[in-house]
Amino acid sequence: MPELPEVETIARVLSDGKGEYQTSIIGCSIKNAQVKWARTIAIPSPEEFSERIKEQIITALTRRGKFLVFSLSRDAMLVHLRMSGDLRVEDHLDQGGEPIPLDKHDRMALILNNGQRLVFNDTRKFGRVWLVADAGEVTGDLGPEPLENSLTAEKFHKVLAARKRQLKPLLMDQSFLAGLGNIYTDEALHLAQLHPLAIASELSEGDARRLLDAIRVVLKEGIRRNGASIDWVYKGGDFQNHFRAYGRTGEPCPECGTPIERMVVGQRGTHICPTCQPLA
DNA sequence: CACGTCACCTGCGTGC
């Protein structure tokens, strides 16, 4: 599911306590961990994970690219939701004081000292959790954050100019730029009126500036709408009702009315307006 | 370096 806006939304909901339970997880300590699908834990072993995370306090929750970064008293826990992951906070015990059974696709749960639990649900089992001393061990190879002002249009043009790669796969390369996925890349390219197969190094400075602006516009709108909710994966977002191109095959382009076309780029379904996004 | 292919997983919609 989750690209930058969905991950950002989850981070905000959990740290601000805006969810169903209205309490923040910041300041809670972890009583213990339940790992139901061992491969969910990327590092260390599930056994060591459960031991080492006990009694640690959640001091902060931030986002880096598509990673959720939990700062703990001694370590950092990182969660990547991949295609179908989600996090939720709920009561751990029922009225009688018995643990409420986890759902079928819950892969891991952290029992907190306030009677609640943080649950990682992931139908497709692609998601991963890391427990490391320093978050940089996991996020070290990520490219810049697209919403940070330190990424200027000049810098962006310079790094694009250095790459003879197809634009869409490059934008989705997390070591080039952190946070874009299939949806927001299609949306940004459509807004910037650039073709996904354009060669990065051939973009003009104006193209690069327009692209960076477009990326920021679609990401910010995604965040403002609490992300995009498609099918059964991830709920609560509204951005899916405002897609310009993604998933709109055959529907009229919002700019010119030409039917949106679907193509495949880098094995990913890709949606473009052939009129607004010509290839050179 | 750039690109294609496959693998990892489960579930849903479609068409026969």
Next chain:
DNA sequence: TGCACGCAGGTGACGT
């Protein structure tokens, strides 16, 4: 109804 198939918000390991 059953069943095969293609598709899905991501990434990483290969081979060329």
